[in-house]
Amino acid sequence: MTRVPAIVPAVCDQETLHFLLDVASKEVFRMMVGCELQPAAEAHCKAAEFTAMVGLAGELCGVLSVRCSQSSASQVAALMLDLAPETAAEHAWDALGELANMIAGNFKNKLNGASDRCMLSIPTVITGADYTFRSLDVASPPWNCWSRWPILPAAMESSLWMQNLGRSRTHS
Amino acid sequence: MDLILCDINMPVMDGLEFVKRLKDVDNAKGVPVVMITTEGSESHVVQALSMGAKGYIRKPFTPDQVKEHVLPLLQG
Numbered sequence: 153m154t155r156v157p158a159i160v161p162a163v164c165d166q167e168t169l170h171f172l173l174d175v176a177s178k179e180v181f182r183m184m185v186g187c188e189l190q191p192a193a194e195a196h197c198k199a200a201e202f203t204a205m206v207g208l209a210g211e212l213c214g215v216l217s218v219r220c221s222q223s224s225a226s227q228v229a230a231l232m233l234d235l236a237p238e239t240a241a242e243h244a245w246d247a248l249g250e251l252a253n254m255i256a257g258n259f260k261n262k263l264n265g266a267s268d269r270c271m272l273s274i275p276t277v278i279t280g281a282d283y284t285f286r287s288l289d290v291a292s293p294p295w296n297c298w299s300r301w302p303i304l305p306a307a308m309e310s311s312l313w314m315q316n317l318g319r320s321r322t323h324s
Numbered sequence: 325m326d327l328i329l330c331d332i333n334m335p336v337m338d339g340l341e342f343v344k345r346l347k348d349v350d351n352a353k354g355v356p357v358v359m360i361t362t363e364g365s366e367s368h369v370v371q372a373l374s375m376g377a378k379g380y381i382r383k384p385f386t387p388d389q390v391k392e393h394v395l396p397l398l399q400g
Contacts, residue, residue, distance in 0.1 A: 183384040253333070254383045257362020261382070267365035274335050 173216075176259035184254060185231045201225075201281055202244060204252035207273035211266045216256040218248060222279075249275030325355050327397055330377075332361040332368065343375045356397045360385065 181187045200219035208214050220228070222244070229247035230240035240247075253275045260270045328346075332339035339359055347353050358379035359372045369380045379393035 180384045183386055254362055257364065257383060261362070261364035267363065268367055272333055272362065274333060 172262045173255075173259050176262060177255050180251065180254045180258055184251065185228055187231070201279060202248050203278040203283075204248040205276045205278070206252045206256040208256060208260065209271050209273070211269035212260060212263070216252060216259070218252040218255065220248070245277045245279075249277045325352060327394060328352075328355055328357045329360045329394075330357050332359060332363045332372070340371060340375055343372065343377050347376060358393050358397065360390075 178189050181189050201222040202220055202225040204218045206216050208216065222241075225244035225248045226237065226241045228251060229235065229243040230237050232247050232251070233240065233243055235243065253272065256272050260266045260272070263270075330339045330342055334342070337345075339361065343357050343359075346355070346357065356378040357376065358381060359377045360381040360383065361368070362383045364382045372380055378397055381389055381393055
């Protein structure tokens with residue numbers, strides 16, 4: 153696993169958080185899916201049919217989302233669980249939820265001290281692309297980070313979306 | 325049942341509570357439990373092991389890491 157210096161959340165800027173999220177995502181995909189993530193040219197993910205979300209609360213607040221097409225979710229499930237593609241679709245929900253859980257956990261574990269002061273929610277998985285995501289946490293500045301990576305040569309692409317990851321307003 | 329792999333963040337009951345309660349289940353209290361979780365803090369590790377977990381694997385993990393923790397328990 154890639155080693156990055158321990159970072160204290162209180163001194164993190166968005167660029168650092170983005171870097172850590174990128175490293176955390178790549179590690180999870182490399183170890184659990186067997187794919188090397190690459191940045192994509194375009195930063196949109198309108199075709200996403202599966203969205204897995206994990207909430208962060210405490211030292212870090214926000215929602216980490218992994219979005220991808222149905223076929224991508226099935227391929228992720230097939231690779232993670234070593235299943236035949238035709239049987240993997242029924243496990244796409246669990247696989248994508250677990251993927252989001254691991255990325256969120258790996259990300260917060262890279263922040264020195266945050267692991268004890270930041271809780272993760274159970275993953276939630278949404279199907280369908282026709283929805284709008286909005287955070288009601290208007291007190292902390294929103295941080296939208298869209299990235300998109302092709303996972304496999306066979307036109308499979310995935311997107312990681314993290315929104316509104318801001319430091320908690322008070323911490324004592 | 326030879327071994328239980330258990331997460332910490334779970335609905336209904338978290339993994340630490342599960343390990344604690346398993347000790348009261350007659351036909352399962354001797355089954356070794358290995359935590360396999362994204363929770364990576366030392367306090368979680370200490371808490372899990374003190375409650376009776378026999379191993380602790382942080383996600384993401386490699387197959388070799390799982391074997392390293394699980395095989396000795398299955399062979400022992």
